[in-house]
Amino acid sequence: MTGVAVPAPYVDPAAPALLAGAPTPRRALFLDRDGVVNVDHAYVHSEAETDWIPGIFTLVAEAAAAGYLPIVVTNQAGIARGLYDAATFERYTAWVHSEFAARGAPLLATYHCPHHPTAGIGGLRVACGCRKPAPGMLLRAMRDWDLSPSASLLLGDQPSDLAAARAAGVGRAIEVRGGRLPDRAALTLGGAGSGRGPAVPGVSG
Ligand SMILES: [Mg+2]
Numbered sequence: 001m002t003g004v005a006v007p008a009p010y011v012d013p014a015a016p017a018l019l020a021g022a023p024t025p026r027r028a029l030f031l032d033r034d035g036v037v038n039v040d041h042a043y044v045h046s047e048a049e050t051d052w053i054p055g056i057f058t059l060v061a062e063a064a065a066a067g068y069l070p071i072v073v074t075n076q077a078g079i080a081r082g083l084y085d086a087a088t089f090e091r092y093t094a095w096v097h098s099e100f101a102a103r104g105a106p107l108l109a110t111y112h113c114p115h116h117p118t119a120g121i122g123g124l125r126v127a128c129g130c131r132k133p134a135p136g137m138l139l140r141a142m143r144d145w146d147l148s149p150s151a152s153l154l155l156g157d158q159p160s161d162l163a164a165a166r167a168a169g170v171g172r173a174i175e176v177r178g179g180r181l182p183d184r185a186a187l188t189l190g191g192a193g194s195g196r197g198p199a200v201p202g203v204s205g
């Protein structure tokens with residue numbers, strides 16, 4: 001862990017309404033992006049490259065109805081490598097949020113890590129505390145939104161996602177394999193094993 005700060009999140013315009021309607025203690029549905037929200041075509045940063053994971057809008061809407069605040073946490077080594085810049089990422093993120101909002105499934109916020117320990121350019125070449133498997137993005141989100149770690153849930157498609165969840169004390173993490181999202185029952189805490197995505201040993205409830 002270094003002194004490198006986790007970048008400020010993109011916060012959805014619907015955030016006040018989402019927070020006002022959320023039960024306490026507040027709980028998050030943390031979503032990795034590539035492989036969970038959109039198909040991982042590597043360094044996706046434009047509308048043209050975006051193929052949504054089937055069922056993601058329904059899942060987010062159902063999670064919100066169950067009291068979860070949907071928050072995206074994404075490693076963005078493409079920024080570190082200079083493939084696109086932070087402004088491009090922010091514009092794309094705003095578009096992703098607008099697509100969710102248009103389907104009645106608004107996201108609360110998106111956190112990203114623009115660093116990489118070996119491939120980053122200039123100051124972005126750093127061993128930060130936010131690049132998953134480090135828990136920095138999750139920990140910042142918990143502080144920013146006063147979230148209960150143990151009541152929160154994470155969906156990810158990589159071991160680094162699940163490790164970050166474990167390090168941050170997230171109550172449950174579900175591995176998404178091959179773009180197959182868990183079903184609605186898996187969103188209920190204590191419902192481990194009811195989804196198609198297996199709960200992860202050592203992380204599950
Ligand atoms: Mg992923």
Ligand SMILES: [Zn+2]
Binds near residue numbers: 113114115128131
């Ligand atoms: Zn970072």
